[in-house]
Amino acid sequence: MKKVVMYSKDYCPYCSRAEKLLLDRGVTDLEKIQIDRDAAQRDIMIERTGRRTVPQIFIGDTHVGGCDDLQALDRSGGLLPLLNG
Numbered sequence: 001m002k003k004v005v006m007y008s009k010d011y012c013p014y015c016s017r018a019e020k021l022l023l024d025r026g027v028t029d030l031e032k033i034q035i036d037r038d039a040a041q042r043d044i045m046i047e048r049t050g051r052r053t054v055p056q057i058f059i060g061d062t063h064v065g066g067c068d069d070l071q072a073l074d075r076s077g078g079l080l081p082l083l084n085g
Contacts, residue, residue: 001083002060003029007045009036014067015055021070022057025079059083 004027008015015032022030035042035054049056049063057064059082064070073079 001026001028002085003031004083005031005033005058007035007041007049007054007056008032009054010034012054018055018057018067018070021074025074025083027083060085 004022006015006018006022008019019030019032033041033045035045045054045056046052048058049065051066053066055066055070057066057070062082064073064082070079073082
């Protein structure tokens with residue numbers, strides 16, 4: 001299973017939902033980068049994604065997007081193949 005990186009904040013219900021979905025799908029290698037604890041990481045996230053909101057999720061080298069994007073990917077049947085790819 002591929003490594004997942006999620007840019008996050010301490011209190012973010014969307015981040016919590018995305019993390020729960022990933023854990024429910026068997027993700028064991030989840031790196032959470034807290035942008036509210038490190039402003040430099042926020043700048044890196046914006047540079048990498050072009051987005052300012054959290055969560056921002058990467059599966060391997062693929063930018064999935066935010067929580068809604070992750071849920072849509074799961075509903076369409078694309079999440080598990082991407083995780084296991």
